[in-house]
Amino acid sequence: MMEAVAIPPFERFYEERKDEVLGYLARLLGRETAEDAFQETFLRALKAYDRLEHGRHLRAWVFTIATRVALDERRRRRPVGEPVEIPVGDSRPAYAELEHLAGELPPTERAAVVLRYGYDLSYDDIGAALGSSSEAARQAASSGVRRLRRRHE
Amino acid sequence: MSVTSEIDRRFREAAAAEGLLDVAYDLADTPIGPLLLAATPEGICRISFDPEPERELDALARAFGVRVLRSPRPLDTARRELDEYFEGARREFDLSVDLRPVPEFQRVVLTELARVPFGSVETYGGLAARIGKPRAARAVGGALNRNPVPIVVPCHRVVGSTGSLVGYGGGLERKERLLALEGALLR
Numbered sequence: 001m002m003e004a005v006a007i008p009p010f011e012r013f014y015e016e017r018k019d020e021v022l023g024y025l026a027r028l029l030g031r032e033t034a035e036d037a038f039q040e041t042f043l044r045a046l047k048a049y050d051r052l053e054h055g056r057h058l059r060a061w062v063f064t065i066a067t068r069v070a071l072d073e074r075r076r077r078r079p080v081g082e083p084v085e086i087p088v089g090d091s092r093p094a095y096a097e098l099e100h101l102a103g104e105l106p107p108t109e110r111a112a113v114v115l116r117y118g119y120d121l122s123y124d125d126i127g128a129a130l131g132s133s134s135e136a137a138r139q140a141a142s143s144g145v146r147r148l149r150r151r152h153e
Numbered sequence: 154m155s156v157t158s159e160i161d162r163r164f165r166e167a168a169a170a171e172g173l174l175d176v177a178y179d180l181a182d183t184p185i186g187p188l189l190l191a192a193t194p195e196g197i198c199r200i201s202f203d204p205e206p207e208r209e210l211d212a213l214a215r216a217f218g219v220r221v222l223r224s225p226r227p228l229d230t231a232r233r234e235l236d237e238y239f240e241g242a243r244r245e246f247d248l249s250v251d252l253r254p255v256p257e258f259q260r261v262v263l264t265e266l267a268r269v270p271f272g273s274v275e276t277y278g279g280l281a282a283r284i285g286k287p288r289a290a291r292a293v294g295g296a297l298n299r300n301p302v303p304i305v306v307p308c309h310r311v312v313g314s315t316g317s318l319v320g321y322g323g324g325l326e327r328k329e330r331l332l333a334l335e336g337a338l339l340r
Contacts, residue, residue: 009211
């Protein structure tokens with residue numbers, strides 16, 4: 001039987017996740033739009049927070065919400081493809097080079113590549129974030145990577 | 154990427170403004186040291202002399218719900234009334250108090266305690282008698298010791314039968330200062 005994981009007070013969850021959620025949104029949307037999306041993400045999280053049944057997978061859960069907020073935002077604001085600013089002072093390791101290039105990709109592929117290579121989420125979690133399956137998430141990420149390779153060869 | 158204090162402040166304000174919080178809390182500086190103040194939509198639910206939120210968050214979440222967030226705005230009135238009290242400009246608090254998780258006996262004690270006016274004191278035995286349980290002085294002491302909202306519900310106004318200060322959740326030094334502020338220091 002899976003051990004029950006208590007849901008932490010929202011303050012603790014927010015403090016733990018806020019920086020990487022903002023970083024993720026900035027990669028998908030650019031810094032300025034990311035600030036509004038950040039607020040929307042955590043307000044949506046707060047609205048749903050007391051209906052959670054356990055505290056497992058909270059990180060994947062908030063990335064799911066952030067992804068949906070970002071995709072909604074991009075659908076609302078066309079044309080897409082404004083340059084993605086690379087944030088300074090990010091503490092995450094530099095392996096995320098692929099992800100830096102991902103700004104050129106269509107939104108879904110971009111989210112899949114960034115979540116996989118920038119934030120190390122599983123394809124199950126990415127599938128949930130994109131509202132699709134694990135397999136669809138894997139395909140989106142690999143088609144994103146192929147597209148980047150073609151462009152940068 | 155670090156969330157700037159401006160983005161952080163905006164989120165915390167919006168969360169409270171949209172009515173999404175079970176508990177909002179903040180810290181307040183007072184002459185008797187920093188306090189942690191917490192409120193539900195029903196009223197003030199916690200005043201702690203230990204300003205380290207980490208030790209309060211879980212208890213607040215268990216008692217009132219997991220949507221606990223630091224957000225200053227909902228505590229503005231409490232902070233202002235406390236300031237006025239410490240400046241000597243207020244003798245009674247107009248704040249509503251949320252005692253929902255408090256057990257029945259303790260709630261009876263605290264409700265009676267709230268009738269002990271500014272500047273006077275009552276004994277543990279006297280308070281026990283006032284709630285019709287004259288032999289329950291010790292139980293009354295226990296109930297006061299776990300008062301979730303000290304100062305506003307004035308457990309500092311309860312002293313031993315000899316007039317000694319006996320004890321206080323925030324330490325005897327604070328109890329003495331509060332009684333001195335109210336002009337009620339004995340002997």
